[in-house]
Structures are given as C-alpha cells and as structure tokens.
Amino acid sequence: MRALGISFVSYMFMLFVIIVVVTFHARDFDFGRAAAITAVYMTALLVYFAVLFVVFKRKIATTVHAQ
Amino acid sequence: MNILFMLASGLGAAVILTVIASFIFSQQILLRWYHAKKASFDDPLYMQMLKLAKDAGMPAAGLYFIESPVVNSFSVGNRKNGSIVLTTGAIERLSGDELSCMMVYEIAHLRSGRRLREIAAVIAGILTMLPIAALWGAVFTGFGQDYEPAPKLIKFFVTSLFAPPAALLVQVTSSESVKYEADKYAALLCGSDAAIGMLLKLRDHESWDINPSHAPLFIANMLSDDEIYNTLFCTRPSVDDRIKRLEEAGY
Numbered sequence: 001m002r003a004l005g006i007s008f009v010s011y012m013f014m015l016f017v018i019i020v021v022v023t024f025h026a027r028d029f030d031f032g033r034a035a036a037i038t039a040v041y042m043t044a045l046l047v048y049f050a051v052l053f054v055v056f057k058r059k060i061a062t063t064v065h066a067q
Numbered sequence: 068m069n070i071l072f073m074l075a076s077g078l079g080a081a082v083i084l085t086v087i088a089s090f091i092f093s094q095q096i097l098l099r100w101y102h103a104k105k106a107s108f109d110d111p112l113y114m115q116m117l118k119l120a121k122d123a124g125m126p127a128a129g130l131y132f133i134e135s136p137v138v139n140s141f142s143v144g145n146r147k148n149g150s151i152v153l154t155t156g157a158i159e160r161l162s163g164d165e166l167s168c169m170m171v172y173e174i175a176h177l178r179s180g181r182r183l184r185e186i187a188a189v190i191a192g193i194l195t196m197l198p199i200a201a202l203w204g205a206v207f208t209g210f211g212q213d214y215e216p217a218p219k220l221i222k223f224f225v226t227s228l229f230a231p232p233a234a235l236l237v238q239v240t241s242s243e244s245v246k247y248e249a250d251k252y253a254a255l256l257c258g259s260d261a262a263i264g265m266l267l268k269l270r271d272h273e274s275w276d277i278n279p280s281h282a283p284l285f286i287a288n289m290l291s292d293d294e295i296y297n298t299l300f301c302t303r304p305s306v307d308d309r310i311k312r313l314e315e316a317g318y
Contacts, residue, residue, distance in 0.1 A: 003230070003295050010227040052231050059238040060301055 004052060008045075015041050089189040093182065094143045094150060096189050097281070103131035103152050112158070116151060116170050122256060123174050125149075132158070137275045138268050141284040142173035143185050149177035161268060164261035168253045172262075172286055175249035184283065187240035191233035191280035201225040226296055233280050234299035241283040241302040250309050254318040263313050270306040 019037060023029050089096070106113045106129075113130045120127055128142070128149040135154040138161060142151045151173040153166075161169065205211075205218035212218070254262040266287070274291035279300040282290050287306050290297040304312075 003227075003299055006295070007227045007231050010224055013224075014228070052235055055235055055238055056299060059241070059243075059303055060298065 001053075001056075004049065004056070008049060011045055015045075085193060086190060089186050089193075093185045093189045094148070097141075097143050097185060097284070098131060098150060098152070100192070100278070100281075101133045101152065103133050103150075106130040106132060112153070112166075115167065116174075119167060119170050119256070120174055123171065123178065123252075125174055125178060128174065128177055135275065137289055138272050139275065139289055140169050140173055140286045141281075142176045143284070144177060145180045145182055146177055151177070161265060162261075164257055165265040165268065168257040168261045168265045169286060171256045172249045172253040172265075175252035176245065178252075179245050179248070181242065181245060184237075184240045184242070187236045188281050188284050191236045192278045194229045194233035194236075195226075195278055195280045197229050198222045198226040230279075230296040230299060234296075237280055237283055237300055238302060243303045246304055246309065247312060250313055251316065251318065254313055254316070259313050259316070259318045262318075263310055266306050266310050266313070270310070 015038060018041070019034050022033070022037065026033075110130070116130050117127050126147060128144070128151050131150055131152040133152055133154050136156040137154055138157045140151065140153045140157055142149060144150050151170060153169065157166065157169060199222070201224075202213060202218050202222040205221040206213050210217040210221065250262060250266075253265075269287035272287075272289070275289035276291075277285075277289065279290055279294075279297050282288050282297075282300045283302040288301055290300060292298060
C-alpha cells in the first residue's frame with residue numbers, strides 16, 4: 001500500500017501542474033476555477049484510489065518468493 | 068486551445084489503435100517481445116507436446132523457446148490457435164515428468180480459452196514501458212545520464228502514475244480459479260508428485276527482470292520485491308497456496 005501512497009502524491013502533483021497550465025493559459029489566477037478543478041479532480045482521484053485499494057486488497061498475492 | 072484539442076485527439080487515437088492492435092496481435096506481440104523461437108516439427112519436445120495436447124483433446128499448439136536461465140513458461144492464444152512458450156532454463160532444470168506437467172498446465176490454460184489476460188498484459192505492458200521511455204526522454208533532453216538522480220526521479224514519477232492502472236488491468240483480468248484448475252489438470256495427467264516437484268522448483272528460483280505486467284501470464288511470479296511497484300502485479304494464488312491445495316487434494 002506504500003506504492004499507492006506514493007502514486008497518490010504523484011497524482012496530486014499532476015493537479016498542481018493542471019492548475020498551473022490553466023492559469024498560464026488564462027493569464028489570470030481565478031480562485032473559483034482552481035477550486036472547481038480541484039473538487040472535480042479530487043473526487044475522481046478518490047473514487048479511483050478506492051477502486052484500486054479494494055481490488056488490490058482482494059487480489060494481490062501476499063507472498064513473493066523470487067530472490 | 069486548438070493545440071490542446073489536437074493533443075487530446077492524437078492521444079485518444081493512439082489509445083484506440085493500441086487497444087485494437089492488442090486485440091488482434093496480442094499473441095504475436097508477446098512472442099516477439101520475448102524473442103521466442105519456434106521449435107521445429109521434429110523436435111522431441113514438440114512431439115511430446117503434441118502427445119500431451121492429444122491426450123487433453125486439444126488441437127496442436129505451437130511450441131516456442133526463450134533464452135533464459137530461469138524455470139518458467141507461459142501460453143498465449145486460444146484453443147484453435149495457441150502457443151506454448153518454455154524457457155531454456157525449464158528445459159535444462161526440470162525432469163521429464165515435471166516438464167510434461169508444465170506443458171499440460173499451459174495446455175489447460177489454452178483450453179480455458181481466456182485471451183483477455185494476454186490482451187490486458189499487452190496493454191498494461193505498454194503502460195509499464197512508458198517510464199523507460201520517460202527515462203530516455205530525460206536523458207536525451209539533457210537531464211543527465213541514465214544512472215544519475217534526475218532521470219531516475221522522472222522515471223519513478225512516471226512509474227507512480229502508470230503502474231497502478233496497469234496493475235489494476237492485470238489484476239482484474241487474472242483469474243485465481245483458472246490457475247487452480249490448470250494445476251489440477253496437470254496433476255491429474257502427470258501425477259501430483261510431478262506437479263508439486265515442478266512448483267517447488269519454480270518457488271525456489273531466482274527473480275527474472277521481465278515486464279511486471281506480463282508476470283501473471285507466466286506459470287509462476289518471478290518478480291523481485293526490490294521494486295516497490297512490483298508488489299502490485301503479484302497475482303493470486305501464490306506458489307505456496309498452489310502446492311498446499313495440490314497436497315490436500317492428493318490427485
């Protein structure tokens with residue numbers, strides 16, 4: 001689950017990149033727009049990670065024997 | 068906005084083409100990916116495989132070899148057009164009965180006719196290749212050599228983005244029951260001692276640096292747990308569980 005934690009941080013970084021790109025494109029920082037992007041993105045991300053968590057918890061083999 | 072639209076369209080078209088190509092050419096892609104060489108028709112192993120396929124009521128499948136010291140195998144295709152791939156390590160290290168058992172296991176997989184896992188493996192394999200592309204992209208755009216921290220960090224970042232969806236695809240399409248059934252079939256045809264002996268040799272072997280998305284295709288998982296994202300690709304059942312189940316059933 002450590003891998004999923006790192007991935008979550010990476011996806012959060014992508015949110016920052018999206019807001020920077022949108023702000024540069026509009027040449028203005030609009031708090032409402034940034035908040036809307038964040039709300040939509042975070043909702044999708046939480047649903048996505050909930051699915052990942054459930055699937056991996058059910059299906060990942062706990063023992064790895066390769067040395 | 069036009070540039071963004073063009074980028075999104077290009078990306079969408081690339082994804083659709085990849086999915087279509089994976090559906091049509093998954094077998095050929097995987098055989099080429101591992102540089103599999105086709106066995107000649109007079110090869111004793113091919114003859115043995117034909118006999119085993121006949122016993123299982125299956126049409127002849129193609130037999131391929133890949134150069135690797137590890138003991139492993141996989142199969143691609145379906146009942147009518149299937150291919151069984153053995154590593155040279157398996158041929159050298161397994162006894163005759165254990166090798167037959169390995170081939171029966173793969174024949175049982177072809178019998179089940181589930182091509183979805185290999186299609187998923189190809190698509191997920193492409194996703195897990197993207198970090199390597201990112202690493203070389205970073206090297207060629209002046210971030211340093213491939214062993215330096217900056218390109219490695221970029222590779223790790225891209226891995227952290229693409230490994231979870233690739234692993235999700237692989238985990239959703241892999242079936243625990245099909246593996247148990249294939250084990251059972253191998254034990255019934257070759258004896259449970261041979262099946263357990265083969266699994267023990269698979270369990271105690273060294274790791275193999277393959278594309279993690281392809282790991283569930285192989286008879287046993289050979290990924291090392293050094294890489295943090297490899298754990299996401301470890302599908303059930305583990306070799307221990309399979310041995311335990313065979314011992315309990317006593318075929």
